Amino acid sequence: MNKFLSIFLILVTFFSCKNNTISYFDQEPPSTIPKLFAPSIVNTANIELNVVFNYDNTEMFFSRIVDNSFVIHHSELINGKWSDIKPIKMYDDNVLVSVACDPTITKDGKTIYFLGVDPKLYKNDVTREELYAIPPDIYESKKVDGKWELASKVDFLVSTEYLETYPVVTADGSLYFRSNRPSATGGMNTYRAQYLGNEKFETPVIIDTKTEKKELITYVSPDERYAITNGQGKFQMTFNDNGEWTKPKEIPLKYESNWRYYCPYMSSDGKYFIYSRRYNNPKKKGWAGVEKGEVYWVNADVLFNTKIE
Template sequence: MRNLSAFIISVVIISCNKPETSYLGQKTPGTTPELFAPSLVNTDSVELNAVFNNSMTEFFFTRIVNRSFLIFHSELVDSKWTAPTALQMFPDSNVNTTAVDMTLTPDGNTMYFLGANPENETYSAMSDIYRSQKLNGKWQLAEKVGYPISTDEYNESYPIIVADGSLYFISDRPGGFGKEDIYRAQYLGDGKFDTPQSISQVVNTPLGSGDTYVAPDESYLISNKRSLDKPGLYVSFKKDGNWQPLIYLEEPINSEWTDFCPYMSPNGKYFFFSRRYSDPPESGWAGVTKGEVYWVDASVIFDLNKK
């Protein structure tokens, strides 16, 4: 018994002294949004996005460097997170690349993201959905996901992969309910998808939808609505297979600036979002002066489903 007690005490001591590795070693937030990983993710540059893989061993975010949107990557190695480095998604010869708004398959081996034709001006190029495979521990150059996901005439953006491998994304293609709709494409296997369908008139507003996160089990979504009377992030919960009316996320999540890039931690406990400051506000990315990544306890969202 004495030996057992000594063993238990030693385990407790080791556990207490073990460095915290979850979430890049950051102290988790409460119900007030906080900057995520200051000086590591949030710097003097423009940053956005925050995505962990399901095993919490890889982390991705986006940083603008020399007018290019670059996906930065950190990996947990020997209980330590590596310094974030940019992933190469396009050949060296391409300039003004756009690789942003990433999402991962459940096994963590395929990344989908918004990409723009590297030969065009970054802020005016048509956007499409690209994907990169992880082979032998290294992320490969990306390829465009072909039709019926990406098109030559229309924009496709903000991909989200759910638990069964199906793909949600935003597109201004014709046939939807609004200017830009949330579409869902059923996964068919072998990297292929069925014809995308606009999901619901309840969540696809006439003036369009922005960045939209969908839960892995498709039980709720969080969407940026820039065109409503109160622009910002909204949540919709699914009940009996139907999307319910959108609920506005009050301050301090939404602000006078642009709040976008919604995403959840793999365990659904923490909500990540980005905030963009532009001068003037309507100038968009061309006038951006600052971009930050925030996180907050997800109860501030789920509690809305209890009202």
């Protein structure tokens, strides 16, 4: 082979590999010891939660509590650099206090599903306790001409008069979520709604997670090969065995008391487990008592290698 052609091919291979490297805000990747995700960028003095990326890792989303509102923020990878963190406007200007959190992104990167609260159900002078007590629904926002549009409630089969939370979209557009709608099993259950196209879903069906402790699915891999459940203040793994979910097995992390662990997520390349935790004032329950919220990431070996302590 010609010497100069060889050098050219080597350079092409080098820069191709370099351009395909996934960027996480120039952070050093974590080991099997969890560490804060993007300190001062994502993790600040505010309460932050649920970091997620789109499929090609060119847009990052997370939620931050600002003036008692849950606001989804994002950053885009443009010419190899992440843009400044900015909030996404999901509701009209007259909505001063709102809820928008737990985002999940479709494979084409053009639709966000998230947990929202109907703005018509509260006033702008609503207290933090009153706002967080209103049953949430699943909302969606479309990206049109590079801009996220105002959100609207999802198909009535998914969003009902009952509580719906933790939406997770799969590669084929189907939705997993949790709801306390009436059922034979009662209480909260994990549901799956098969996507039919044209923003329509089949009637959601309950997913049996093979447990007596009500560990419910809060993340599912795009191919639905495995899922992460959340129960008893800890994370668990369950695998899809020919359509049946295996009994959840605890993910070995150092769970600290008075901290609640939630919002599990896998990075788009499958290498890192990203999760949130919040510190509650022991004298107060629910979000009204949250004093600190953080996002961590850790090498995914903690999920798939049970020997790691």
